[in-house]
Amino acid sequence: MxxxxxxxxxxxxxxxxxxxxxxxxxxxxxxxxxxxxxxxxxxxxxxxxxxxxxxFADPYGLEPFFHYPEPDQDFFASVTRTFHRDPDDIRITLHQNTELGLVAARRLAERLKTRGFSPVEAHALVSKAARIAWREDRQLADVMTDDGLDGGLPAEEIRAAVAELDAASRQLAADRKAKLDAIPGFRQxxxxxxxxxxxxxxxxxxxxxxxxxxxxxxxxxxxxxxxxxxxxxxxxxxxxxxxxxxxxxxxxxxxxxxxxxxxxxxxxxxxxxxxxxxxxxxxxxxxxxxxxxxxxxxxxxxxxxxxxxxxxxxxxxxxxxxxxxxxxxxxxxxxxxxx
The missing domain is CATH 3.40.50.880 (Class I glutamine amidotransferase (GATase) domain)
Known part of the structure; x- marks a missing residue:
């Protein structure tokens, strides 16, 4: 051992x-x-x-955007790969990753599927909206509602998906902190x-x-x-x-x-x-x-x-x-x- x-x-x-x-x-x-x-x-x-x-756990490291659930992170990675023909030319800043609501893409795609979109169609629509948000430094929710890319989703449902991600991330941050606090070696x-x-x-x-x-x-x-x-x-x-x-x-x-x-x-x-x-x-x-x-x-x-x-x-x-x-x-x- x-x-x-x-x-x-x-x-x-x-x-x-x-x-x-x-x-x-x-x-x-x-x-x-x-x-x-x-x-x-x-x-x-x-x-x-x-x-x-x-x-001591850095409070900055407990911000929710450092604790996005893995399914959301993985889906977001698949979305960002559509931003450029060559993935090596894609640059995602911390601001874009954390302040534009882009990581809510998976939850938005799930809602689109309940409206009759296929998984491929839902992915394509949120990817198109996310690419615009990325390039123009706009909120993903605003792009979907203002640019006709909502796929039939009401504005309140789009914003609810973003809020849902935030709540899940805050809970994950709290859970991780609780795990660390429970480890004897971190206490003593x-x-x-x-x-x-x-x-x-x-x-x-x-x-x-x-x-x-x-x-x-x-x-x-x-x-x-x-x-x-x-x-x-x-x-x-x-x-x-x-x-x-x-x-x-x-x-x-x-x-x-x-x-x-x-x-x-x-x-x-x-x-x-x-x-x-x-x-x-x-x-x-x-x-x-x-x-x-x-x-x-x-x-x-x-x-x-x-x-x-x-x-x-x-x-x-x-x-x-x-x-x-x-x-x-x-x-x-x-x-x-x-x-």
């Missing part, structure tokens, strides 16, 4: 570029999904924070600082979820450096997600004077994605993407922002963003032989 160090930030605030403070922490989805996957696979998961303080984590190198060597892997918290207390931490060196020396998997790869900045130098992960291919939350987030718009003093490149990483990001992208180079596993959560967790399970 693999023993996984589940390293979570305990930070509650991050300093902005202007010297102000902003609430932060870990992202709930990125914390709960891998934890459950690892436990279900039979791994022993030991929750650690740098100082033994309980981790072990302190990384208190563990000896011999105890660290008992772990078979480390996983660090994201949220902006890792930028605060994992990126320049001597105890994180110890953990990375101990695991790297025995080529144990080192996995991190989204902002989690900030922990790699704590890694010590090799004997040749280069950063421990110099020349490794990796990914993380990109500067492009960061600029679309709430903290990014407020102004951060540094970006994880740029810092890792400057440290010596060979950066490998996905074809576009917000799509799932995982990079595995030797014992290093990194995931780009929240959409990469499951794939990053699965890559770690494969590496420790418990998938």
């Amino acid at each position: 693999a023993r996984i160090a589940y390293l979570v930030s305990s930070a509650k605030e991050i300093e902005l570029a202007d010297g102000g403070r902003h609430t932060t922490g870990y992202f709930a989805e990125e914390a709960v999904k891998p934890y459950e996957r690892f436990v279900d696979a039979g791994a022993e998961v030991v929750v650690l924070t740098p100082d033994g303080e309980p981790p 984590p072990a302190s990384l600082a208190d563990l000896s190198d011999e105890q660290l060597a008992e772990f078979d892997a480390v996983f660090a979820p994201g949220g902006h918290g890792p930028m605060v207390d994992l990126s320049d931490n001597p105890d994180v450096a110890r953990l990375l060196k101990v695991l790297h020396d025995k080529q144990a998997p080192i996995a991190s997600l989204c902002h989690g790869p900030a922990l790699l900045l704590s890694a010590p130098e090799r004997e040749d004077g280069q950063w421990l992960f110099d020349g490794y291919r990796l990914t993380c939350f990109t500067d492009e994605e960061e600029d679309q987030t709430e903290p990014g718009k407020l102004g951060l003093p540094w970006y994880v993407d740029t810092a890792l490149k400057n440290a010596g990483a060979v950066f490998d990001d996905g074809p576009s922002a917000w799509v799932s992208h995982v990079v595995v180079d030797r014992n290093l596993i990194t995931g780009q963003n929240p959409a990469s959560t499951e794939a990053t967790a699965d890559a770690l399970l494969k590496a420790v032989g418990q998938r």
